[in-house]
Amino acid sequence: MPRQARLDAPGTLHHVIIRGIERGKIVSDNQDRQDFVSRLGTIALESGTPIYAWALMTNHAHLLLRSGPSGLSRYMRRFLSGYAISYNRRHRRHGHLFQNRYKSIVCEEDPYFKELVRYIHLNPLRAMLVENLAELDRYSFCGHSVLMGRVANDWQDREYVLQWFGAREGEAKRAYRQFVEKGIDQGSRPELVGGGLIRSQGGWSAVNAMRRLGVREKSDERILGSGEFVEQLIEQSDQLRKEQFSVYERSRRAASYIERICKKEKISVEALKSGSRRQKVSAVRSQLAKKLVEQWGCTLTETGRHLGVSPSAIARVLYRTDKNKSN
Secondary structure (H helix, E strand, O other): OOOOOOOOOOOOEEEEEEEEHHHOOOOOOHHHHHHHHHHHHHHHHHHOOOEEEEEEOOOEEEEEEEOOOOOHHHHHHHHHHHHHHHHHHHHOOOOOOEOOOOEEEEEOHHHHHHHHHHHHHOHHHHOOOOOOHHHHHHOOOEOHHHHOOOOOOOOEOHHHHHOOOOOOHHHHHHHHHHHHHHOHHHOOOHHHOOOOHHHHHOOHHHHHHHHHHOOOOOOOOOEEOOHHHHHHHHHHHHHHHHHOOOHHHHHHHHHHHHHHHHHHHOOOHHHHHOOOOOHHHHHHHHHHHHHHHHOOOOOHHHHHHHHOOOHHHHHHHHHHHHHHHHO
């Protein structure tokens, strides 16, 4: 069965799960962790993507975020591509770092927001990366410490989360921490890591009861929420898909943009695509690669095809650009 398209309307609440390929590590030490978290936040601010909860583990990560104006896919592509290039270069490895397709579940906010914040923030404790809740309060690689005021991250929307627990900060922090503490014994909560009818209704017993009563509820494996929410979201997504230009149209516009830049810089498109290493040609190629990947949302393969080089060459260009920027 072909994979379904992502539901990616701006303003949609997503529970995103990122996993290492073949369950491998996505971070090897604290320098990797700091790089991961820094990129997560920097691109969130640049793209207007609010992040409410997050937890970085050794071979996977959880995020609770709301897609910004440019959508979830573009944000995730920028974030994961940049981090993977940096990680591979630092550890002298090649190939994919992440599973090809991160998992994103669109969530109905009112019934699930608090539960998802708690579930995500308890991940380091369940995985025994910390020994107890007091250690989790101070743990730098999870959004719980930010909500508790022990770690400062200007990109995490702390205020929005705390307002679910109280009108004043002190009161909200206490109520939030008590809520998290009550969830420690709940276990892995598999109903919160996917969509579909069974998870949305809370298990098979509820689904069987609905069937006995002849109640039919619309569901979708990409969505955690009520039938009414599912219907509204799919209708909104279908409309948005009609309005967005296709991959073909993006390719056509990208080719037109490349021609315009080449004309401005007084080099030919043929020279750009020839693999020439002339300083000016290389500089224009680097400029275009960064623009096409980070702002147009093109994949490394698409970008390489437009610029006449391999996807790995585009990855190296982006890595050098990123490294020069950080020095």
